[in-house]
Amino acid sequence: MTLRCDLIIRDATLIDGTGGPRRRGDIGVTGDRIVVIGDLGAASADREVMAEGRVVAPGFIDAHTHDDQAVLCGPACMLCKTSQGVTTVVVGNCGISLAPVAMSERPPPPLDGVCLPEWWIFDSFAAYAERLEKTPSAVNTFALIGHMSLRVGAMGRDLDRPATDAEAERMRKWLAEALAEGAAGLSTGLFYAPSKHAPTDEVIAVAEALREHKGLYVTHMRDEADGVLDSIEETLRIGQSVGAPVVISHHKCAQPENHGRSKETLPLIERHAMRYPVAFDMYPYTASSTSLGARKPRPDVKVTVATSVPHPEMAGRDLFEVAEEWGVSAEEAAARLMPGGGVFHNMAEEDIRRIMAHPLSMIGSDGGPNAKHPHPRLWGTFPRVLGPYSRDLGLFDLETAVHKMTGRTAAVFGIPDRGVLREGAFADLVLFDAATVRDRATFTEPRQVADGILETWVNGQSVYTHAAGASDTPAGRLLHRQAAA
Template sequence: MALRCDLIIRDATLIDGTGAPRRRGDIGVKGDRIAAIGDLSGMSADREVMAEGHVVAPGFIDAHTHDDQAVLCGPACMLCKTSQGVTTVVVGNCGISLSPVPMAERPPAPLDSVAELSFWNFDSFAAYAERLRTEPSAVNTLALIGHMSLRVGAMGRELDRPATDKEAERMRKQLAQSLAEGAAGLSTGLFYPPSKHAPTDEVIAVAEALREHKGLYVTHMRDEADHVLDSIEETLKIGEAVGAPVIISHHKCAQPENHGRSVQTLPLIEEYAAKYPVAFDMYPYTASSTSLAARKPRPDVPVTVATSVPHPEMAGRELKDIAAEWGVGLEEAAQRLLPAGAVFHNMSEEDVRRIMSHRLSMIGSDGGPLAKHPHPRLWGTFPRVLGLYSRELGLFDLETAVHKMTGRTAQVFGIEDRGVLKEGAFADLVLFDAGTVRDRATFTEPKQPADGIVETWVNGQSVYTHAAGASDTPAGRLLQRAA
């Protein structure tokens, strides 16, 4: 008796996520797994989708997000991701995680940009994990623990100094417990004020918990501008000291005076990668986005306000225009807008392309889902790579583009049976039109779903169609890293 599937996608161009050449065929799904691939003309299914040559690929894995709150807010809250074909998100980046430290008052920036105060109520990673299990998202979630969050828990608001040995030990124990409960690793944000006074030795002392639990070390480095090379050296020193694989977050060379320095940073990373597990993620834009307080404004770096607590009406406006309207300088205008988030146009296209095309790169959006006027990467990252950089600019072929969003990311993060099309793998899938897929989100209109993403499935369930938008299907799961 022939196998009957729940879903068969027929006559598809199959790009399997490994970087291997595309092939034409069918793919069958039963339950939450891929049941068969190839010529399935002898099989039937409860639902059959005629792909007509459109691409079926593994669902995209967003290597770097701040979706910590968004994944707790119901399936519809993840439309910004499912409409791009994203089926798994990595949360807890840049040293910021909703667990294991509850907050009784608004936390310091940039922690305040990731979640509203009512969501800072998880006193353990187990509590956060249980919430995800009982109220699933539309997408799968892999979670990191943030050093910045641990620091606030151990040190309160006295963050402008190194931690004592006792405080570092408290952080290490909390991290160890979180890893035992299913967290995938430690993230740091050494660039930001709550963590910038943490010396390398403090980070190593906390990160020692990674050794026993085989966790990852993921970092927004101390400096992505003038001292970017020193920061790479520090990052690798920390990873090697505790025996943890290293992931450099949103690798860039920031500020005009550092444009072009990827010709220095990439060989240095390559040198380490030859002897140690090292990877990096990046996003396909020349503008970054973070707390407005994170960088001193300067005339040669245009800044757009993403959100402002005291002046929400200023979201989407240029800082220089606000300053002129108020009759003050850039710094004074920025101070008046705080707490606030902003978009900084501080990178070069040449560096973006060089970093993206490097063999060690992965794709991550680093979007801000709470921002009133977010960076367009929240809605546009993955179709932008497929449409602009692969199809239009020819930076790399489509198989390579998909690999950087799927199989490569799954391998780096230790996500088993996802990121590839193979029999027995989980049915996280995206169907897209390779000829029309493109980002529509812009800096002026950032909340725009992409063109060309036909349908997205998570664990075998449809969570998005271009025709109908997001479904209310809570198909996502909490994932754990395979050591």
């Protein structure tokens, strides 16, 4: 009997996500799974795609996003990701998650910039998961619970102090309930005002819930600048105290005086990784993006306004030019623009390349989907790694680039049957042209679809083609963590 599939992609260069060598072949999909890989000359399908030697890889897993709200807004809202070949997003990062705390008034920054005030309506993770099931996204969602959200729920606006034992226990209980309902771990954003007064012991007390549920500890560390080494040590202390694998978010060496210090940070992380599970994600840009109030402006760091609630017309403008126009200091201008976000050009290319090339790295965009003038990483991260860094600069081969976006990420987060091309795995796939793939999003024109990403499938369904754009197919699902035995 002739094998028949729903979809066959023929004559593809298959890069399987493991880091192993590419090979030529066909791939057959039925339902939501890859059913066969090899020479499918005798098979037929409802739809056949001729790859003509172009690459088929597992769909990319965005290790660090703030798409908590975007995944609830319909398939078209995820064009910024599906057009990059992203099929799964990790949400709830930097201590900020839409669940499990509902908020009746505007939350403090940076929570109010990551998710708009009217979206803070979910008083449990189960309620968030139910909404996601009713209005599925184009991509899969893997969710963390934010310590900052828990802290605001337990402490109100009285955040400039450590939590009491009772408040920490309330946070721990909420986290435990969310983990039981399908969340995958705890994230922190100890750099930010709502959490910076949380001592290490408070975080450990809350994170105790991870032990029973085998959850992850993911962190925007307390300091990515002068105190970056101490922050790495604190991060590992927290993870080890509760037996949770550690992921360091968007690893960087921020501010000009710390450029080059990845020569110190990476060996330190390596030493920890020899005895404890630790990984990190990063994005391929020398500029960060966060709340305008997160860092004091300084003349040697260019700042572009990404969004401003009181002055939306200033999005895309240079902060120092705005300050001059208003006749005030840059610090006062930033205050006037709040609530708002900015792009901070505070990293060095040498560190970006060193961190990206490191074997422990994964790729995450950390994009801000609600910004009027977003950082280009929202639209360009994954093609930028594949094209300019892998192909053009030769920082690593294409197999390694794909591995950092797929198989490695799935293994670190414990996402079963994703991130690899193999029979029986879910059919999260991307077809791209290795010769032409590249980012087109720039700091001046950030909302640009990449070149060379030809088609993206999620759970066997096409969600994007370069020719037609985003489909309206709600193919995504909520994914759950499977902890290592």
